[in-house]
Amino acid sequence: MHVGASSRATCGACHFKGGGGDGVKHGDLDSSLIKPDHGLDVHMDAKGLNFSCTKCHTSNGHQIEGRFYSMPATKNHKLAMPMDNPSRIACESCHGLHPHNNTPKLNDHTARVACETCHVPVFAKKKPTLVWWDWSTAGKFKEDHKFIVKKDKLGKVSYHTKKGDLGWAKNVVPEYNWFNGVVTHVLAKDTIDDSRPVRMTILHGDRNDPKSRITPFKMLRGKQVYDAGNKTLVVPKLFGPKGSGAYWKDFDWQKSVAAGQEAAGYQFSGKVGFIETEYLRPVAHMIAPKEEALSCASCHSRDGRLKKLAGFYMPGRDRSINIDRIGWLSCLALLVLVGLHGAVRFITSKGRK
């Protein structure tokens, strides 16, 4: 036993391995953060600031800040004065709302763009993170009835009989959404629309909500078993003795879902299917050195990172096609007009001399 201040390895013992392995769940949290360099995270840099988790994840009455589900992780984005506000969870707690001294225009962004949006240009910089999990292909065996296990170029398992197809990625570009810090989930009793991929995380906030900011997310896409009759997500039984319905022993989704739903106390129509799902998780770690922060044109361009985020005008990305068309055509018409005028002037003046 050992008693002492918690280190990154302490918290990371669980949080770096969420989802069943190193870096699987978060992408911005993995064991590379036990001893990171400056390029991986400027605050946790082992030879620099060397922040431990609790430097930002401050606690008040044993409530550790940073949990973000039904309540925002950050209640307010403002400077925290040491004596009267012990919270350090927001970037603004230390940096304030106007941290860009040399380029003040950037400070105009802080109300609507989360710091992480520009300052975490990519995540999963050292270790791959899981971005695709297709359960529908699970249950295939070798001819000798042994498990099939394949690995990809990154050395990660890309197929496993027990899990199906797995997709991994490094240096992942986040997806961006408006977000006010509140996220709720599609629950096992909720009816889903199975005609399109199910967004399991419901991000709250939008462009018109003044508390919402454009925030980066890790997207995990997948295909999972669901109740095709009742149109609900299900709780399959995965492990247990043979004959109990446990999928990893019996490899029968029908039995696995029936057993799982019964144990969890949910209905099951008896009809299973596979549904594509999407799960978004905010990205807040692996803050890059400032030279690597996104440039203006990363978003302010026709094909930038915020291409899909509609509902607001962004210079460089947006325009009125009609105004542009009329403007350029008018200028072209004027050029043609003066060109013709000049040509006629030239020809008629020749005749006079």
Added chain:
Amino acid sequence: MKERKLFYTRFERFWHWAQALLIILLLITGFTIHGSLNIISFGKAVTFHNQLAWLLLGLTAFAIFWHFTTGQWKQYTPTLEKAAEVVCYYSRDIFKGCEHPIKKDVDRKLNPLQRIAYFLLKVVLFPFQVITGLLYLYSSQLGTSMEISTVALLHTIGAFAFLGFLIIHVYLATTGETVSAHFKAMVTGWEEIEVEEEPNRSV
């Protein structure tokens, strides 16, 4: 009889060319911000565009002061007198080698069409672009009630108007005595004009 006269004072020439340079650079950086050009990065274009805009505003402050203290603003009072003749000249008579219907002089530098065009440029388009530009620049400080899209689109329309003006302006500058005459005059300040001979001197 022809006579060389100082048409454009040193300040006027400096104002003209500085303004020309600033407007052309504002067009280039502006259309870069708009996403139409990709010569420099978006961030640099924004910085330059704002700096150029402040320089142009500063220059304009001097120009306004100069126009009012010298009384030169009167050159721009719009008139329709002989406007029809000027239209006829540029659309027809110029091809026949006719004389310009308006005799220029230092107190009458601009023909009726120029007066109307420059008046609109200075009193309508210029302030329009300055106001939409400032609203655009300070949109986040002015609160969420202001839609940046409206301001940005109006500012874009203004930019096209400036570009259109530039095309016509540069072309018409070639219609002097020779193609380069007006350009030379705007550089040196001196222009050769036709003057009436004074009757008593011919005795």
